[in-house]
Amino acid sequence: MNTRETLSPWQLAERAHAMNPSAIREILKVTERPGILNFAGGLPSPETFPVEAMHAACAAVLGEDLNVARASLQYASSEGLPELRQWVAAQMAKQGAHISPDQVLITTGSQQGLDLIAKVLLDKGSRMLVESPTYLGALQAFTPMQPSIESVESDFGGVSAPALRKALEKGERPRFIYLLPNFQNPTGRTMDEARRNDVIAVCREFGLPIVEDNPYGELWFESQPPAPLLARWPEGVLYLGSFSKILAPGLRLGYVIAPPELYPKLLQAKQAADLHTPGFNQRVVAEVIKDGFLDRHVPTIRDRYHQQRDAMLAALQRELGDTGAEWTRPVGGMFIWVRLPEGLIAKDLLPAAVDAGMAFVPGAPFYAENADPRTLRLSFVTSTPEQIDRGMAALAKVVRGAGR
Amino acid sequence: MNTRETLSPWQLAERAHAMNPSAIREILKVTERPGILNFAGGLPSPETFPVEAMHAACAAVLGEDLNVARASLQYASSEGLPELRQWVAAQMAKQGAHISPDQVLITTGSQQGLDLIAKVLLDKGSRMLVESPTYLGALQAFTPMQPSIESVESDFGGVSAPALRKALEKGERPRFIYLLPNFQNPTGRTMDEARRNDVIAVCREFGLPIVEDNPYGELWFESQPPAPLLARWPEGVLYLGSFSKILAPGLRLGYVIAPPELYPKLLQAKQAADLHTPGFNQRVVAEVIKDGFLDRHVPTIRDRYHQQRDAMLAALQRELGDTGAEWTRPVGGMFIWVRLPEGLIAKDLLPAAVDAGMAFVPGAPFYAENADPRTLRLSFVTSTPEQIDRGMAALAKVVRGAGR
Numbered sequence: 001m002n003t004r005e006t007l008s009p010w011q012l013a014e015r016a017h018a019m020n021p022s023a024i025r026e027i028l029k030v031t032e033r034p035g036i037l038n039f040a041g042g043l044p045s046p047e048t049f050p051v052e053a054m055h056a057a058c059a060a061v062l063g064e065d066l067n068v069a070r071a072s073l074q075y076a077s078s079e080g081l082p083e084l085r086q087w088v089a090a091q092m093a094k095q096g097a098h099i100s101p102d103q104v105l106i107t108t109g110s111q112q113g114l115d116l117i118a119k120v121l122l123d124k125g126s127r128m129l130v131e132s133p134t135y136l137g138a139l140q141a142f143t144p145m146q147p148s149i150e151s152v153e154s155d156f157g158g159v160s161a162p163a164l165r166k167a168l169e170k171g172e173r174p175r176f177i178y179l180l181p182n183f184q185n186p187t188g189r190t191m192d193e194a195r196r197n198d199v200i201a202v203c204r205e206f207g208l209p210i211v212e213d214n215p216y217g218e219l220w221f222e223s224q225p226p227a228p229l230l231a232r233w234p235e236g237v238l239y240l241g242s243f244s245k246i247l248a249p250g251l252r253l254g255y256v257i258a259p260p261e262l263y264p265k266l267l268q269a270k271q272a273a274d275l276h277t278p279g280f281n282q283r284v285v286a287e288v289i290k291d292g293f294l295d296r297h298v299p300t301i302r303d304r305y306h307q308q309r310d311a312m313l314a315a316l317q318r319e320l321g322d323t324g325a326e327w328t329r330p331v332g333g334m335f336i337w338v339r340l341p342e343g344l345i346a347k348d349l350l351p352a353a354v355d356a357g358m359a360f361v362p363g364a365p366f367y368a369e370n371a372d373p374r375t376l377r378l379s380f381v382t383s384t385p386e387q388i389d390r391g392m393a394a395l396a397k398v399v400r401g402a403g404r
Numbered sequence: 405m406n407t408r409e410t411l412s413p414w415q416l417a418e419r420a421h422a423m424n425p426s427a428i429r430e431i432l433k434v435t436e437r438p439g440i441l442n443f444a445g446g447l448p449s450p451e452t453f454p455v456e457a458m459h460a461a462c463a464a465v466l467g468e469d470l471n472v473a474r475a476s477l478q479y480a481s482s483e484g485l486p487e488l489r490q491w492v493a494a495q496m497a498k499q500g501a502h503i504s505p506d507q508v509l510i511t512t513g514s515q516q517g518l519d520l521i522a523k524v525l526l527d528k529g530s531r532m533l534v535e536s537p538t539y540l541g542a543l544q545a546f547t548p549m550q551p552s553i554e555s556v557e558s559d560f561g562g563v564s565a566p567a568l569r570k571a572l573e574k575g576e577r578p579r580f581i582y583l584l585p586n587f588q589n590p591t592g593r594t595m596d597e598a599r600r601n602d603v604i605a606v607c608r609e610f611g612l613p614i615v616e617d618n619p620y621g622e623l624w625f626e627s628q629p630p631a632p633l634l635a636r637w638p639e640g641v642l643y644l645g646s647f648s649k650i651l652a653p654g655l656r657l658g659y660v661i662a663p664p665e666l667y668p669k670l671l672q673a674k675q676a677a678d679l680h681t682p683g684f685n686q687r688v689v690a691e692v693i694k695d696g697f698l699d700r701h702v703p704t705i706r707d708r709y710h711q712q713r714d715a716m717l718a719a720l721q722r723e724l725g726d727t728g729a730e731w732t733r734p735v736g737g738m739f740i741w742v743r744l745p746e747g748l749i750a751k752d753l754l755p756a757a758v759d760a761g762m763a764f765v766p767g768a769p770f771y772a773e774n775a776d777p778r779t780l781r782l783s784f785v786t787s788t789p790e791q792i793d794r795g796m797a798a799l800a801k802v803v804r805g806a807g808r
Contacts, residue, residue, distance in 0.1 A: 108656075
């Protein structure tokens with residue numbers, strides 16, 4: 001009875017059926033009740049944003065030289081601002097990774113780097129590997145290209161080298177493994193020197209490329225993390241970095257460092273994706289950082305997050321120490337990962353936790369497969385030590401109540 | 405002799421082989437010689453950028469209320485800033501398209517809108533239609549998803565309705581047709597009221613959805629263009645708009661207006677692509693435009709471009725009027741499309757033109773198929789009338805020389 005005109009004319013691509021609303025975003029809606037002590041978010045603390053420096057930089061870019069102002073508002077190169085590309089190369093050199101500025105592609109947040117990598121490296125059905133658990137935003141970037149995503153067994157030190165070897169001994173060679181070695185989102189865990197070497201050795205032996213994501217690496221508390229994987233295997237690692245956690249995420253400024261053979265394809269994908277990352281933002285950030293501003297600013301973020309982590313570890317020990325719950329002890333970053341006592345399911349506990357006045361994120365959505373339903377993620381960076389104390393007490397009440 | 409380790413570990417996705425360096429970018433390199441009168445670019449005039457208003461808006465966002473400043477630098481919603489989504493809906497209503505702000509997705513330039521549409525609507529081998537010629541950046545956004553792109557015969561009034569009908573009477577239903585109805589890039593042509601109605605009638609009859617791209621619509625010279633296609637078939641049109649030509653492209657701020665059934669998928673693709681468009685840029689632009697700034701500013705751009713178009717049309721008539729060359733007479737936008745006398749090939753003429761002191765873009769790369777090698781594109785917006793006079797004289801010298 002329908003004529004063609006009354007039917008929808010739109011037909012979705014097959015990959016669109018693989019896209020789903022973020023489970024986390026749906027969960028976060030539950031936590032947005034006013035007055036809730038919120039440990040569920042993944043946001044950096046807005047108190048760390050250098051508002052005055054940004055204000056001064058905008059004034060310098062727009063208010064001094066009309067040619068500079070106009071250039072910052074015009075179309076720009078897809079590769080990114082030379083000053084930023086040089087800065088990235090200099091920063092990496094300090095960490096033992098010697099790359100050329102020509103290998104740096106400025107992206108619209110490092111999330112865009114993940115999207116470009118997926119486009120350039122993943123076919124439908126391509127095998128690829130991730131840690132267990134892994135960053136949810138990466139799964140969302142990879143999924144639309146319809147790869148077959150496989151989890152490699154991981155422990156509190158990151159991905160397991162023997163498990164990785166086992167995965168590589170059978171089946172086709174994966175396109176890459178996605179790793180987040182420093183203060184991982186969601187677990188807070190870090191790969192130590194020995195683990196990095198073991199994993200790199202297996203990857204080199206089997207010719208398995210690595211996508212190394214490092215948004216949190218600068219947020220260390222007592223000592224710098226070991227050298228990046230990129231420094232250990234320059235031709236086999238694609239590296240992602242970001243200004244979101246050391247300046248501000250609302251600028252959407254990140255970067256990819258690519259081996260020379262991959263760079264042109266990523267650049268072409270970048271051109272097609274958004275022509276270039278906003279030149280105005282690049283120019284303003286170059287102005288902010290040009291005189292070593294980050295050398296003074298980042299330590300203040302480290303100090304703040306360090307105190308907050310200490311408060312949360314102490315509160316967890318005090319409140320949950322005798323419940324059988326376990327948690328990570330991150331040496332940097334923003335997150336602690338908790339595993340509830342046997343028999344409890346984090347997702348089922350969330351409504352009671354919200355009623356008790358606190359919110360966390362259940363861990364299950366962070367697993368590509370074989371989710372552990374007892375896990376949950378806590379962010380310690382947007383709450384005061386006092387709020388952390390109250391929040392962990394509320395969590396403990398719920399855990400004890402559920403355990404009875 | 406090679407061990408696995410000495411071979412590249414990287415394997416490209418099939419779609420990466422379909423990505424190619426922009427032919428235009430390669431050509432533009434030839435034209436970057438200092439002192440060249442450059443009509444090859446696609447950039448708006450930097451003299452139209454509202455530097456002072458931007459400066460004041462940045463100061464207002466960052467220097468008045470600390471909470472506003474911090475919010476502008478924090479992660480933001482993927483949909484976009486409510487103030488901008490409301491502004492877009494209000495602007496569209498003035499043009500007869502009544503949409504809800506909920507249908508507006510703010511994008512990182514309208515190029516990103518094209519990328520998201522490609523991801524959500526195109527499978528490998530999907531049939532899709534474009535005008536002839538068409539916007540090169542759209543071809544670059546669609547190509548990585550490996551559709552089968554088919555050109556529909558077009559004339560100086562845009563795509564031909566009878567040709568479109570003919571294309572639809574055979575073969576599978578295309579996923580969509582991509583149209584740029586106002587002052588098209590590259591030709592400068594506009595679809596008039598009758599053509600719009602004819603094309604919409606055919607699209608409705610065959611259930612062919614439309615992607616309507618309108619970056620230049622506000623740049624009219626004497627009268628507003630006819631109502632957008634969106635106003636004529638709300639459920640069958642995806643509409644793309646941009647702040648690049650009315651404020652500044654370096655902000656990378658555009659938008660997609662989607663039928664409610666498509667919006668969630670585009671939003672999910674947006675989240676995966678870059679989480680959200682820089683919130684800082686959105687907040688600053690909302691501040692710039694909030695008191696009707698564009699109602700005062702855009703007319704100054706129109707006046708400027710109008711004079712430049714007049715100068716170029718007069719110079720073309722004077723210099724090339726008797727050569728057999730033809731050209732469009734755009735009633736808005738930034739470009740004039742020239743068809744050289746029979747026997748001449750624009751690409752072959754370019755080196756001589758550059759030697760004579762001027763540059764254009766050959767038209768062939770703008771065709772998805774059946775390129776007309778006699779065509780070329782001239783931008784009139786970044787040169788003064790006096791430069792236009794000299795440039796067209798130089799072009800004429802080369803055309804006459806080649807014709808001899």
